[in-house]
Amino acid sequence: MTRPITAGVDGTPESLAALDWAAREAVRRGLPLRVLHVWRHVEAPSAPDPIVQRGWAETAAAEAVRPVTERHPGLHISLDVPEGVPAETLTKAAADAELLVLGSRGHGGVVGFLLGSVGGRVVAEASRPVVLVRAGDKAASEAAGREIVVGQDGSPEDSAAALGFAFETAAARGVTVRVVRAWTLPPVFAYSPASLKLLDDAGGLEPYERKALAEAVHPWRERYPDVPVSEHVEMGSAGQVLLSVSGGAQLVVVGRRPHHTAVTARIGSVAHGVLHHAPCPVAVVPGAAAEG
CATH class of the missing domain: 3.40.50.12370 (Rossmann fold)
Structure with missing residues (x-):
């Protein structure tokens, strides 16, 4: 089974840098790229319908992928926008990936790591390599x-x-x-x-x-x-x-x-x-x- 390189995106600059890094690495290794945007249904009196929320997540994910597709026209890219708990979903996705690529903040560590949130949990629990990329990372x-x-x-x-x-x-x-x-x-x-x-x-x-x-x-x-x-x-x-x-x-x-x-x-x-x-x-x- 060919494992893809999987990139987690959430619209932040660091996650977009991670997506670019993952695309370049997928091209080098001749592997497909899987882009994963995990969203959670917000329940509140003023929150929109879940269908609307899903639509927002799908639009944001598609906008993130579009420039990558243009830069790497020969790269096979799949896009998944599941609803779920981000840390759990990303950790599970890592098990089926050649490696998982996530964004990280500047000096100060993994996004939310000091608070024990998504990035830190995935790094600690993933069964496959996890690469952390900062917002300023460039191909150069x-x-x-x-x-x-x-x-x-x-x-x-x-x-x-x-x-x-x-x-x-x-x-x-x-x-x-x-x-x-x-x-x-x-x-x-x-x-x-x-x-x-x-x-x-x-x-x-x-x-x-x-x-x-x-x-x-x-x-x-x-x-x-x-x-x-x-x-x-x-x-x-x-x-x-x-x-x-x-x-x-x-x-x-x-x-x-x-x-x-x-x-x-x-x-x-x-x-x-x-x-x-x-x-x-x-x-x-x-x-x-x-x-x-």
């Missing part, structure tokens, strides 16, 4: 000289989904992948004879981290031999290191392990920080345990 930001930055953390298995997404995207765009691994000094109690031997064999902490990164990247180098790769190891917190190298990036990719509270899922601290402050689109890719 995808110039060949601008690389894709991806974080690598933990074991190769932990970061496989994020690395795979980054390399696939870079292959479609013909750009470099910069793979970033951050490290910090472990607490004293974490040292053991076995771990100390590993560090001694590697020649110290930083060489050990470089070796771990090289091993994680190796299978992706083999799978995508035409994709240029830059390996970046730096001491510091993962979020800070990723942001420090994202200034010239066209996309930052972060993994998301499943995190659950008593009432809902949440994203990790690294993804949270990058979403708030990265100057370019951000892809949040769930790990294997979160995929459906």
